[in-house]
Amino acid sequence: MSKYPFTSIEKKWQDYWEREKTFKAVEDPSVPKEKRRYVLDMFPYPSSQGLHVGHPEGYTATDIYCRYLRMNGFSVLHPMGFDAFGLPAENYAIKTGTHPRISTEGNIDKFRAQIKALGFSYDWDREVSTHTDDYYKWTQWIFLQLFKKGLAYEAATPINWCPSCKTGLANEEVKDGCCERCGEPVTRKNIRQWILKITEYAERLLQDLDLLDWPEPIKLMQRNWIGRSEGANVTFALENHEDSLMVFTTRPDTLFGATYMVLAPEHHLVKKITTAEHRQAVEDYIEQANRKSDLERTDLAKEKTGVFTGACAINPVNGKKIPIWISDYILISYGTGAIMAVPAHDERDFEFAKKFDLPIIQVVSEDGSLHDMKEASAGDGIAVNSGEFDGLPTKEFKKRIIAWLSERGLGEATVNYKLRDWIFSRQRYWGEPIPIVHCPVCGIVPVPEKDLPLRLPEVESYTPTGTGESPLAGIEEWVNTTCPVCGGPAKRETNTMPQWAGSCWYYLRFLDPKNDGIFVSQERLAYWMPVDLYVGGAEHAVLHLLYARFWHKVLYDLGHVNTPEPFLKLVNQGMILGEGGVKMSKSLGNVINPDEIIQAYGADSMRMYEMFMGPLEVSKPWSTRGLVGVHRFLDRIWRIALRPLSEENPSEDLVKLLHKTVKKVTHDTAGLEFNTAIAQMMIFINELYKTETNYRDMWETFTLLLSPYAPHLGEELWEKLEKKPSVSRQSWPAWDEELTRESEVTVVLQINGKTRAKEDLPAGISEKRMKEIALSNGRIRELLAGKKVIKIITVPGKLVNLVAK
RNA sequence: GCGAGAGUGGUGAAAUUGGCAGACACGCCAGACUUAGGAUCUGGUGCCUUACGGCGUAAGGGUUCAAGUCCCUUCUCUCGCACCA
Numbered sequence: 001m002s003k004y005p006f007t008s009i010e011k012k013w014q015d016y017w018e019r020e021k022t023f024k025a026v027e028d029p030s031v032p033k034e035k036r037r038y039v040l041d042m043f044p045y046p047s048s049q050g051l052h053v054g055h056p057e058g059y060t061a062t063d064i065y066c067r068y069l070r071m072n073g074f075s076v077l078h079p080m081g082f083d084a085f086g087l088p089a090e091n092y093a094i095k096t097g098t099h100p101r102i103s104t105e106g107n108i109d110k111f112r113a114q115i116k117a118l119g120f121s122y123d124w125d126r127e128v129s130t131h132t133d134d135y136y137k138w139t140q141w142i143f144l145q146l147f148k149k150g151l152a153y154e155a156a157t158p159i160n161w162c163p164s165c166k167t168g169l170a171n172e173e174v175k176d177g178c179c180e181r182c183g184e185p186v187t188r189k190n191i192r193q194w195i196l197k198i199t200e201y202a203e204r205l206l207q208d209l210d211l212l213d214w215p216e217p218i219k220l221m222q223r224n225w226i227g228r229s230e231g232a233n234v235t236f237a238l239e240n241h242e243d244s245l246m247v248f249t250t251r252p253d254t255l256f257g258a259t260y261m262v263l264a265p266e267h268h269l270v271k272k273i274t275t276a277e278h279r280q281a282v283e284d285y286i287e288q289a290n291r292k293s294d295l296e297r298t299d300l301a302k303e304k305t306g307v308f309t310g311a312c313a314i315n316p317v318n319g320k321k322i323p324i325w326i327s328d329y330i331l332i333s334y335g336t337g338a339i340m341a342v343p344a345h346d347e348r349d350f351e352f353a354k355k356f357d358l359p360i361i362q363v364v365s366e367d368g369s370l371h372d373m374k375e376a377s378a379g380d381g382i383a384v385n386s387g388e389f390d391g392l393p394t395k396e397f398k399k400r401i402i403a404w405l406s407e408r409g410l411g412e413a414t415v416n417y418k419l420r421d422w423i424f425s426r427q428r429y430w431g432e433p434i435p436i437v438h439c440p441v442c443g444i445v446p447v448p449e450k451d452l453p454l455r456l457p458e459v460e461s462y463t464p465t466g467t468g469e470s471p472l473a474g475i476e477e478w479v480n481t482t483c484p485v486c487g488g489p490a491k492r493e494t495n496t497m498p499q500w501a502g503s504c505w506y507y508l509r510f511l512d513p514k515n516d517g518i519f520v521s522q523e524r525l526a527y528w529m530p531v532d533l534y535v536g537g538a539e540h541a542v543l544h545l546l547y548a549r550f551w552h553k554v555l556y557d558l559g560h561v562n563t564p565e566p567f568l569k570l571v572n573q574g575m576i577l578g579e580g581g582v583k584m585s586k587s588l589g590n591v592i593n594p595d596e597i598i599q600a601y602g603a604d605s606m607r608m609y610e611m612f613m614g615p616l617e618v619s620k621p622w623s624t625r626g627l628v629g630v631h632r633f634l635d636r637i638w639r640i641a642l643r644p645l646s647e648e649n650p651s652e653d654l655v656k657l658l659h660k661t662v663k664k665v666t667h668d669t670a671g672l673e674f675n676t677a678i679a680q681m682m683i684f685i686n687e688l689y690k691t692e693t694n695y696r697d698m699w700e701t702f703t704l705l706l707s708p709y710a711p712h713l714g715e716e717l718w719e720k721l722e723k724k725p726s727v728s729r730q731s732w733p734a735w736d737e738e739l740t741r742e743s744e745v746t747v748v749l750q751i752n753g754k755t756r757a758k759e760d761l762p763a764g765i766s767e768k769r770m771k772e773i774a775l776s777n778g779r780i781r782e783l784l785a786g787k788k789v790i791k792i793i794t795v796p797g798k799l800v801n802l803v804a805k
Numbered sequence: 806g807c808g809a810g811a812g813u814g815g816u817g818a819a820a821u822u823g824g825c826a827g828a829c830a831c832g833c834c835a836g837a838c839u840u841a842g843g844a845u846c847u848g849g850u851g852c853c854u855u856a857c858g859g860c861g862u863a864a865g866g867g868u869u870c871a872a873g874u875c876c877c878u879u880c881u882c883u884c885g886c887a888c889c890a
Contacts (some may be wrong), residue, residue, distance in 0.1 A: 003842080217809050221885060224808070229889070249890060262890090298888070327888095334889045341890085347806090348888055418889050541885080600843090612830075614818060618811085619883080626817060628843065629830050639845090676819070679829035686829090689846095748825050753871045755825055793870050795824055803870050 004638035006602030010712040014119055022726050023078065023121040027527045031075040038077045038528045039066050040507055040567075042536025042544075045083045045499075046107035048092065051114040053584070053592045053610070053622065058535045058573040060607045061616050061672060063120045065533065067708035068669045070121075071732040077528050079510035080115060080122040082108050084131035086499040087165060090430035093462040100430040100462070104131060114594060118603045119711050121728065126513045130502025135509060136432040137453035138519035139501050142551065144435060144446050145558055151197045152424070154444065159423050161189035166464035167427045168193060188290075191468035194425040194434055194495055198550045202226050202417040205549055214570040215617070218541045225542045227418025232402050233336065234411040236261065236313040239321060241273060245313055248335030248416055251345065252405070253397035255317045256386040257363035258340035259353065261324040262306065264332035265289040273324065275310030282307055282326060289328040297328055304329055304352045315340075316410045317401075318387065327352065335416050343376065350376035361385055364394060422547065424498060429462050429471040431496030439483035439490035448484050454492075470494045503544055504551040507531055507566060522562070530563040538572040545570070571672065574619040576610070581621040592622050604710035605631040611674035611709065633682055634710060636689060641717050643694040650695045655739060657687055658698055662735035665705045674709070681705060696721070701733045748799040749774045756783055767794040774800035 017023060039062050044055055059080075066078045089100035089107075108129060115122075128135050146152045160169040164184035174186050198205075206226045209219045231250035238245055245261065263270055265286045274282045285307045289297070296302075306327030313324055322340075329348055330339055343353035343360045350373075353360050360373050368382040368391070380394035389397055405411030425434065435447035435454045447454050457478040459471050472494040473479060483490035511524040545567070552566040577583055578590030585591065597606045609627040614620040650658075661684040668677035684702065688694075700721055707714025707727045718727035742763055747770060749757040757779040761770065771792050774780060784804055791803040 003844090217885080220809065224886060227886095227889060231890080247890080251890080304888085329888045329890095331889065339890045346890070348890075351888095416889075418886095538884080612817090620817065623817065623831070624843090625831050632844095633830085635844095675817095676829080679819075682829055746825075750824090750871075753824095753869095758825075791870065793824090795871095799824055799871090801824080801870055 004602075004635045004713075006604060006634075006712070007599075009716045010117075010119065010598075010603050013712045013715045014116060016715070016725065017119075017121070018116075018124075020726070021123075021125070022728060023123050024125060025075070025077045025079075025123040027524065028075060035073060036075045036077075036528060037066075037069050037532045038507075038530070039069070039533045040078075040510075040531045040535070041080065042534070042540065043081045043083050043503070043506060044111060045086055045088075046104065046111040047088060048103065048107055050107075050110050051594050053594055053597075054537070054573075054576050055115075056118055056594060056606065057576055057610045057616070058537070059115065059118065059120055060610055061571075061573060061674065062533065062535050063607075063711075064611065064669060064674060064708040065672060066121055067711065067728055068732065070728060071704070071708070071730060073731070077510070078122055079126040079128075079513075080120070080124070081126075081128040081506055081510065082111065082130070083499065083503050083506070084108065084129040085136075085431045085497075085502055087167075087428070087430070090428055090462055091165075093430070097462075099458075101131065104430075117598055118594075118607060121711070126510050128506060128509050128513050130506065131430075133453040133455055134516065136502065138509065139432050139497065139505070140435045140447075140452050140454055141449060141519060142505060142555070143432075143497070143501070144449060144452075145560070146196060146551075146554055147436070147446055149554065149558065151200065151554060153195055153197065154192060155195055156190055156192045157195070157423075158188045158190050159193055160186045161191075162186055166466045168423060168425065168468075189468065191427075193423050194436075194493075196422040196424045196550075198422045198547075199417060199419055201550050201553055202228070202419045203415075204553060205419075205546065208549075208553075208565055211565055212570070213568055215572060218538065218545070218570065218572065221541045222546055225419060225546065229416050229418075231414055231416065232398075232405065232411050233414040234316065234340065234405060235409075236316060236340065238273060238324075239312040239314060241311070243269060243272060245269060245324070245338055246336045247338045247340045248414060249340060251342065251394075251398075252401045252411065253383060253386075253389075253392075253394050254342040254345050254363050255315065255340070255401060256383075256389070257342040257344050257361045258315055258322060259343060259359040259361055260322050260341045261313050262330045262339050262341050262349075262352070263309075263324065263326045264330040264337040265326050265328055266332040267326070267330075267337045269338075270309065270326055273309055273311035278308060278310035282309055285326060292328070304348070304355055306352065306356065308356075316405065316408070323358075325352075325356070333420060334418065344373050345376055345378055347376045347378065422550075424501075425495035426498050427464055427468055427470045428496050429456070429459060431498065432456075432501055433472065434493045434495050434497060436493040437481060437483055437490045438493065439486060439488060441488055442483050442485045442490075445483055445485050445490070451484070456496075470496055472496070500544060500547045504548045505555075507534075507548075508555075508561065519560075525562045529561065530565060531567045533569050533571065534567040535571045535573060537575070541572075571617065573616050574614075576613075577619055577621040579622055579624070584622070592624075597624075597627065601627060601631045602634070602712075604634055604713050608634065608678060608709050612678045614675055616672055616674065630678075633685065634713060636685055637706070637710075637713065637717075640685070640689060640694050641699070641720055643692070645696045645699065645721075646693045647696055648693070650691070650698055654687060654691065654695075654698070656742075657684055658701060659735040659739035662701065662705060662733050663737075663740050666732070666735070669708065678709065681709075703727065704730055704733050745797045747773075747797070749777055749780055750799060750801040751780065751783055751804055753801060756780060763797060765797070767796055770794050770796075770800050774802060 041059050041062050066076045069076050084104050089104045092103050093100045160174050162169055162179040162184055164182045165179060178185050206228055209222060229250055231248055232252040233246050233248050234252060236245045306325045309324050309326060311324045312321045315322055341349040343349040344362045345364055362370055362373055363385045364381040365384045366381045370384060383389050383392045383397050402413050433454045433456055437445045437447060439445050457475050459475055462471055479492050481490055481492050508520045511528050512520040515521055548566055555561045556564050609630040612630050661680050664680040665677045703714055703717040714727045715725055719725060744760050745763050747759050747761050748755050757777050759773055771794060787804040789802050789804045793801040
């Protein structure tokens with residue numbers, strides 16, 4: 001028995017690729033635009049645990065695809081780098097005193113080695129890490145462009161605060177009211193923040209999703225996250241007050257059904273309008289709401305709470321006086337922070353009205369008649385109890401009432417978004433310093449671009465102060481600086497950027513990673529952009545992918561990039577679960593270590609198995625047994641390769657199988673359907689194996705097909721064929737369509753849709769002849785005895801169905 | 806609760822337009838061979854039935870000559886959102 005020597009083969013070819021720079025991407029102007037592809041993986045955060053088996057899944061998929069493209073004459077950009085700022089390294093630093101740079105770079109070295117051990121065809125000359133100053137110089141530069149465009153501003157706002165990490169979090173970093181990183185419940189804290197005006201791009205971020213070839217569920221998630229909603233702002237006069245109260249509603253047609261108003265506890269009018277009689281109760285309620293964590297406040301299961309302010313508003317459509325309440329089911333951050341409550345047609349308002357015994361007036365009816373409102377009905381219908389508007393269908397009513405309100409200066413059509421501005425600062429050390437100086441004379445002053453990068457200073461302690469300031473605040477000599485404008489004493493911004501910053505634009509830096517004059521040159525942009533295929537986990541559906549799109553659009557508006565969208569096609573690889581279908585986790589002890597797999601079975605087996613498991617996009621459980629099966633397949637290939645090469649002609653059947661295999665592997669590889677491509681290669685190998693010989697031409701073709709999947713073995717087989725490396729530079733094989741056709745087809749003979757017999761018939765046989773054969777088939781005649789054939793359906797080359805009675 | 810996706814052998818999964826359900830692989834069974842290292846080779850393997858045959862793609866209904874595929878209802882699982890007015 002020959003044991004397939006994968007360890008030495010893999011080492012040999014990895015060394016060769018590295019030495020020869022086989023996969024260097026070059027900007028060759030003679031390659032036409034349509035023959036260039038930019039294929040990108042989501043770069044990893046180099047955690048201390050090393051590579052996870054989930055990483056190689058997406059990376060293998062893009063690698064196979066890139067190798068396939070190169071063999072088809074494409075110029076391919078396929079880079080890799082590291083998302084190197086982030087909390088884990090800093091938390092580790094707090095615990096051990098190790099500088100985050102030291103631990104991060106150690107992890108990067110480990111990751112790089114692990115990734116290289118899988119034989120991916122990256123152009124390593126383009127590697128970037130977001131934490132190096134020649135990289136974050138440009139992250140800072142982009143921030144300054146946002147600032148200068150008025151898209152970055154400072155505000156003291158209540159933010160999500162993780163008491164454990166002692167830092168503010170973006171909405172997207174809060175999962176079920178808890179910190180996504182550490183799991184502690186998130187509280188609210190009012191601190192000074194840097195905020196990016198992503199809301200200014202809400203409409204375009206929404207609209208341009210239509211330009212993208214992304215999975216529909218991901219687009220939908222982004223649409224929901226942006227949460228566009230059309231309605232109207234309506235102004236209500238207040239009784240005994242100068243001020244008026246503006247509310248947002250998507251159902252201005254239900255104005256006649258508004259029986260009370262509700263303000264968020266934080267609404268600025270609350271203090272003004274509350275009457276002396278209700279002051280104490282209102283203040284208590286506000287105090288209570290303030291203390292609640294986000295989790296408590298958004299808990300849907302809880303009963304609605306609220307108090308009456310004592311004030312009343314006047315309904316503009318009928319002059320009716322309606323009471324104003326406050327309740328924490330109204331969010332200050334959405335719309336105007338106030339609503340008109342229409343309990344008959346809104347579930348939440350209904351619940352509230354029931355609890356506090358407020359009137360419920362039906363103003364919409366499905367059939368135009370009045371009903372006893374046992375529950376809220378939120379659907380469209382016909383207006384009732386609405387004065388001159390009675391009888392109007394909801395849609396029409398909306399238009400009419402908005403016009404009515406506009407004429408009187410009482411309201412206007414309004415669009416609201418759920419999307420909030422992006423809280424961009426972190427009270428942390430290990431991130432890009434925000435390049436801003438606070439001058440007592442000039443105010444907020446950007447650091448001049450020529451002074452970038454603004455380097456992270458060394459600190460004694462990484463522990464957050466917990467006061468809402470980063471550890472940077474403790475370094476006097478760094479914080480104290482001079483104002484770039486007036487030259488007077490000034491202080492540096494001590495907040496740093498969130499981890500998303502670096503990953504917002506890394507795909508651009510890959511184009512031109514060494515350029516120290518500009519973040520990316522126009523020539524490189526023109527050559528490669530946009531990213532043709534972007535592969536990564538679905539967990540980034542609304543985080544990274546929305547932020548990156550936002551930055552890209554800003555850069556596009558400023559003329560710095562050449563496409564409105566960065567990522568043309570997106571594919572999410574499914575998760576790899578532990579054996580048994582449960583999540584892989586340290587606590588369950590079912591984590592598979594890629595290093596051990598590579599050592600025992602080789603990188604080619606690992607790659608191929610992960611592709612053979614099932615479709616790329618779905619989650620699937622790991623099975624070491626399954627991996628062994630794939631390993632056996634490669635071993636079998638090796639044993640065929642050890643046979644002496646034959647110059648004889650293989651059988652016609654085998655030639656046909658080869659051509660079918662080329663066709664199927666080509667089609668499936670191009671469509672990222674790697675599992676079925678591999679199955680087809682297995683079918684071919686099983687047949688070839690039985691011949692106990694090895695036909696040279698056939699073997700050459702098969703080696704080419706195999707090489708994107710098992711690149712090390714591919715190179716080795718190519719060399720054994722006495723060919724010059726690299727196999728990755730050869731042309732992808734073609735197939736002869738004629739040879740993929742069967743000369744004989746099996747035709748199914750059915751009676752009333754049930755298969756009763758089969759006949760092998762020549763391909764291309766006429767339908768008439770098929771019918772004749774079906775009717776003369778012995779078995780069929782037997783079963784048809786005493787029955788009458790009513791109808792005969794034939795599908796050419798496939799079946800004859802006899803409908804009989 | 807709302808939204809999206811998925812449910813096929815003992816297991817991972819295949820199945821252009823509706824046209825032989827279960828390719829390929831794991832596991833299992835039998836046999837061969839051995840140089841016993843997760844060996845290798847050949848054959849078998851959806852379920853029920855001695856057989857003929859029947860039944861089978863979460864459950865139920867429908868459309869159709871024909872349904873894993875299309876339509877309706879229900880159930881289960883996964884993911885996302887979660888008082889967004």
